[in-house]
Amino acid sequence: MTDRLMIEGVAVSPHHYIGGKRVSSPTTFETRSPMNWDNLLGNIARGDGQTADLAVTAATEAFPAWAALTSKERAAYMHRLADLIEENKEKIAIAECMDMAMLQESLELRLVPRGALNFRNYADLAVEHEERVWDSKGTHNRVIRMPAGPAVIITPWNAPFMLSTWKVAPALAAGNTVILKPAEWSPLSASLLADMVDQAGFPPGVFNVVQGMGYEVGNALVNDPRVKRISFTGSVPTARIIGKAAAENVVPFTAELGGKSCLLVFEDADIDAAAKKAAGQYDDSGQVCMCGSRIIVQESIAEEFEKKFHEYTDKHIMGDSKNGDTTMSAMIHPTHVERVMGFIERARENGDEIVRGGKKYKEDGLWVEPTLIKPKNNDSEVVQSEIFGPVLTFQTFKTEEEGVALANSTVFGLSGIVYTGSRDRAERVGRAVRGGTVWVNTFLVRDLTAPFGGIGLSGLGREGGHYALEFHSDLKTLQILEDSTS
Structure with missing residues (x-):
């Protein structure tokens, strides 16, 4: 042998x-x-x-x-x-x-x-x-x-x-x-x-x-x-x-x-930090169970947030994972690439807005462009199903109650990310978002003695x-x- x-x-x-x-x-x-x-x-x-x-x-x-x-x-x-x-x-x-x-x-x-x-x-x-x-x-x-x-x-x-x-x-x-x-x-x-x-x-x-x-x-x-x-x-x-x-x-x-975690951004948040973290959800081509794949932003700051988000996303580099300049890796397998592309195609057919990306980076490779979708409604498949790829959704809300309701509107509850400048809101919304782990103004900080699930x-x-x-x-x-x- x-x-x-x-x-x-x-x-x-x-x-x-x-x-x-x-x-x-x-x-x-x-x-x-x-x-x-x-x-x-x-x-x-x-x-x-x-x-x-x-x-x-x-x-x-x-x-x-x-x-x-x-x-x-x-x-x-x-x-x-x-x-x-x-x-x-x-x-x-x-x-x-x-x-x-x-x-x-x-x-x-x-x-x-x-x-x-x-x-x-x-x-x-x-x-x-x-x-x-x-x-x-x-x-x-x-x-x-x-x-x-x-x-x-x-x-x-x-x-x-x-x-x-x-x-x-x-x-x-x-x-x-x-x-x-x-x-x-x-x-x-x-x-x-x-x-x-x-x-x-x-x-x-x-x-x-x-x-x-x-x-x-x-x-x-x-x-x-x-x-x-x-x-x-x-x-x-x-x-x-x-x-x-x-x-x-x-x-x-x-x-x-699986996960379908929210990235919930309030109008009192550090918008630049939140947008940068949101663009960072494309790391590892979104193949992370805790990925904050549902971006949910308060309406009053949505335009400014989205502008900054695109600026940070534009900095991503798809390429060889051995190269230190690369920020977005190839996806694991051709079968998985086709699965992810299937979600994108069905979103188009459903009338969801493909804001950016939505295509393979190279037809002969396993990279998919960083993709952002504005769903037609909260029942859209791309909102409710785990995609496990570089596909994020973008939704807005007016009130705190509406934002929390959107955050909790899927069958999943692995984690959540909240951005706010208010200590009271951090405690209140952090408790209200259903997830095994909820981060406020940060992401993927782990204490190994804490429960995870x-x-x-x-x-x-x-x-x-x-x-x-x-x-x-x-x-x-x-x-x-x-x-x-x-």
């Missing part, structure tokens, strides 16, 4: 990582670079039910010894892994840039280091955890967090390395073993993570990577009754399928799903801090009758 693919000088294994060893499959799938779709990066091992069984078996067998370690002992492994991520951040950034086209500079400076921070943060939180202890009705009581068992983690194709570490870290810190199934459109960085886990000396079977199609190997993983936790980030239709499997086996399940069709459960550690644990109340022991 081919041991390694060479991706811009970075060696990446195309095989699964199961029980501390590389494992091949009889069939493969292609991974190509979005920056040049003719560039075949390699053929990746395509897992099936047998592969899933092998991985769950390895995780099940490794679980008792890993769970028996103290939080401090597990933290030592995780800090070594974080060190290795920092040492290899350039290699990880190169491979992920080629695999899914996110800007290499952004990966190297922000997202890959965040991966190291995820492991450090959860390792330390687990060590610092203090059990709840109290006396009641003649008994001494403690709440104990127990490791749950093997956890299946399924991650999306956007920001795959950071999001994988965000989910894997709390599972390992809590004492669970892990089977990671990365998205088939961007599998390479998960394979590099497996190399670093191996180098950090994790016991075989504690961390496993299985590659392939969701309907094949993913389906087998989530239906295995030996799995005790499932954590998923992706689409609503896939979440429904996984949720049914989790329900069948009575397995706790978290889902971080969505409302409505944006998700189920919470990640982040102790919320994630508790999800990956079984809680036990231990009660001992006072004066009954010596």
Whole structure:
């Protein structure tokens, strides 16, 4: 079997990582670079039910010894892994840039280091955890967090390395073993993570990577009754399928799903800052779940805001994601480009106004122009459905109540962005906008101890801090009758 693919000088294994060893499959799938779709990066091992069984078996067998370690002992492994991520951040950034086209500079400076921070943060939180202890009705009581068992983690194709570490870290810190199934459109960085886990000396079977199609190997993983936790980030239709499997086996399940977040701008806001942030929603070609894709501006400042918005949008540069001047990356896959273009074409047919963009940047590439649409009404598809591309909508409102109503008018509720110069309005509207996270006068500032997740069709459960550690644990109340022991 081919041991390694060479991706811009970075060696990446195309095989699964199961029980501390590389494992091949009889069939493969292609991974190509979005920056040049003719560039075949390699053929990746395509897992099936047998592969899933092998991985769950390895995780099940490794679980008792890993769970028996103290939080401090597990933290030592995780800090070594974080060190290795920092040492290899350039290699990880190169491979992920080629695999899914996110800007290499952004990966190297922000997202890959965040991966190291995820492991450090959860390792330390687990060590610092203090059990709840109290006396009641003649008994001494403690709440104990127990490791749950093997956890299946399924991650999306956007920001795959950071999001994988965000989910894997709390599972390992809590004492669970892990089977990671990365998205088939961007599998390479998960394979590099497996190399670093191996180098950090994790016991075989504690961390496993299985590659392939969701309907094949993913389906087998989530239906295995030996799995005790499932954590998923992706689409609503896939979440429904996984949720049914989790329900069948009575397995706790978290889902971080789509978003259709508002960017709500009031007349007392810093208009220039708000317009600049709005134009920034085209970063990564809008392939960000928390993207403020619905721009909603108070009528009295709409004209000034829109002028500044176009000025900032004009500064975007579409091109090679390895180039530091590029601000808008290629989109992940031809299928996704056609999906996004379908939204734009249906908007035209619906009578929505295409204010700018609306076309492919190059017919032979995967870039779509930054597009702004003024919908005919709030029921327009482009307002109500997640597009996950460089397509924003522009609406106006007169009163605060009307603005909040528009912000809350979709089935999603992942996040929201509010711009205002009033402290009272920041508190009032910040509380009124329905979303798992609402930012006021900023965006994407994250405290890793805070809960993260969505409302409505944006998700189920919470990640982040102790919320994630508790999800990956079984809680036990231990009660001992006072004066009954010596």
